[in-house]
Amino acid sequence: MDDIILLKQGEIILKGLNRREFEDKLISNIKRRLQPYGKFKIYSMQSTIYAEPEGACAMDAAFDAAKTVFGVNTIARAVACEKDKDAIIAAAVEYLGDRLESARSFKVESKRADKRFPMSSIELSQYVGGLLHEAFPHLKPDMQTPEIIVNVEIRDLAAYVHGPASTAAGGLPLGTGGRMAALISGGIDSPVAIHMMAKRGVKVIPIHFFSFPYTSELAKQKVLTLAEILGTYCGKLMVEVVPFTHIQEEIARKCPESLSTIITRRFMMRISEKIAVYNGCTALITGENLGQVASQTPEALAVTQQCISLPVLRPVIAFDKKEIVDRAREIGTYETSILPYEDCCTVFTPRRPRTKPRIADVVEAEAALDVAALVDEAVAATSKG
Ligand code: ATP
Ligand code: MG
Numbered sequence: 001m002d003d004i005i006l007l008k009q010g011e012i013i014l015k016g017l018n019r020r021e022f023e024d025k026l027i028s029n030i031k032r033r034l035q036p037y038g039k040f041k042i043y044s045m046q047s048t049i050y051a052e053p054e055g056a057c058a059m060d061a062a063f064d065a066a067k068t069v070f071g072v073n074t075i076a077r078a079v080a081c082e083k084d085k086d087a088i089i090a091a092a093v094e095y096l097g098d099r100l101e102s103a104r105s106f107k108v109e110s111k112r113a114d115k116r117f118p119m120s121s122i123e124l125s126q127y128v129g130g131l132l133h134e135a136f137p138h139l140k141p142d143m144q145t146p147e148i149i150v151n152v153e154i155r156d157l158a159a160y161v162h163g164p165a166s167t168a169a170g171g172l173p174l175g176t177g178g179r180m181a182a183l184i185s186g187g188i189d190s191p192v193a194i195h196m197m198a199k200r201g202v203k204v205i206p207i208h209f210f211s212f213p214y215t216s217e218l219a220k221q222k223v224l225t226l227a228e229i230l231g232t233y234c235g236k237l238m239v240e241v242v243p244f245t246h247i248q249e250e251i252a253r254k255c256p257e258s259l260s261t262i263i264t265r266r267f268m269m270r271i272s273e274k275i276a277v278y279n280g281c282t283a284l285i286t287g288e289n290l291g292q293v294a295s296q297t298p299e300a301l302a303v304t305q306q307c308i309s310l311p312v313l314r315p316v317i318a319f320d321k322k323e324i325v326d327r328a329r330e331i332g333t334y335e336t337s338i339l340p341y342e343d344c345c346t347v348f349t350p351r352r353p354r355t356k357p358r359i360a361d362v363v364e365a366e367a368a369l370d371v372a373a374l375v376d377e378a379v380a381a382t383s384k385g
Pocket of ligand 1: 182183184185186187188189190191207208209210268285286287288292293295343
């Protein structure tokens with residue numbers, strides 16, 4: 001039996017006048033995401049997006065891909081039938097028969113988006129439930145904890161029958177939140193931060209600082225792998241790789257060791273800001289987390305960003321480590337993040353970093369460097385990974 005994919009919009013439905021814009025973006029994102037799996041007719045009606053296969057499509061793979069599209073709250077594979085109570089029963093028996101056969105209890109839930117349908121949703125649920133019970137006598141009706149829910153939706157063009165809906169990615173459609181540049185290390189936190197912002201509709205441009213030979217080709221590869229994993233949700237990500245060795249050596253040579261981390265981080269901010277502005281980005285994103293390390297005290301965070309004017313967004317700032325790890329596992333980045341390749345920040349870690357750096361001291365220490373020239377040199381040498 002040919003089925004279709006029903007995708008229920010999330011927060012978009014709360015939008016006012018600009019809702020259409022969000023919806024159009026969502027539809028084009030779904031089209032792009034499903035393209036590798038066959039030809040689909042995709043359209044939207046009554047807060048639901050329909051993806052109907054036209055010819056042979058890889059439905060399992062398409063369904064999994066559609067689950068990762070931001071802006072969709074729940075998703076189900078469904079079968080369409082006539083808006084007639086007995087056609088609905090026949091569709092449920094044929095489409096969900098195997099699952100009803102093996103379940104022990106069930107419940108029918110009906111929604112009537114087309115108010116012209118002659119039965120109320122409760123009447124329809126009772127009718128369908130009664131006849132399904134006759135067809136599968138072993139099935140116990142259970143309103144509280146049914147093993148399977150049979151969903152019936154009466155919509156404009158047809159009736160639809162489906163099993164339980166799956167949770168989808170949530171959030172807002174990619175591209176509706178503008179563009180931002182994200183500092184990505186090989187760690188656990190920054191990929192999670194990127195995912196969170198992309199989920200709010202932000203198109204992300206990842207930037208990685210690479211200190212070859214202090215950090216290895218494998219460390220860079222790990223970041224590219226993380227970007228590829230994130231690409232499942234965020235659209236293809238091209239990492240801007242910034243050669244950082246010269247700057248780190250200059251800092252190590254000419255600045256007090258206790259301030260080297262904070263000065264390093266300020267260089268990351270300046271360089272990222274330039275790349276961000278060049279790419280039309282409105283903010284920077286980091287995986288910084290309050291109190292996690294010396295450079296993430298309130299004082300250090302303040303000094304870190306006092307050399308740039310773009311806002312720095314830190315979506316995981318208030319998470320516990322466990323919350324970040326759980327999120328990383330969920331999105332599939334964790335196993336790659338824990339591979340033991342060094343990051344440029346750790347290679348040059350001072351023995352006693354200042355946890356409460358003062359801006360005046362930092363500015364004074366930076367006077368030993370030709371900051372503008374170093375920044376320009378690094379930006380000019382940046383390449384796409
Ligand atoms: P993560 O797990 O994301 O690496 P972390 O806890 O290791 O974070 P730091 O290494 O202090 O923390 O880095 C804080 C943030 O600075 C990172 O989340 C990331 O946004 C940015 N960052 C650190 N190192 C790099 C790098 N080599 N390239 C780009 N960004 C970096
Ligand atoms: Mg790190």
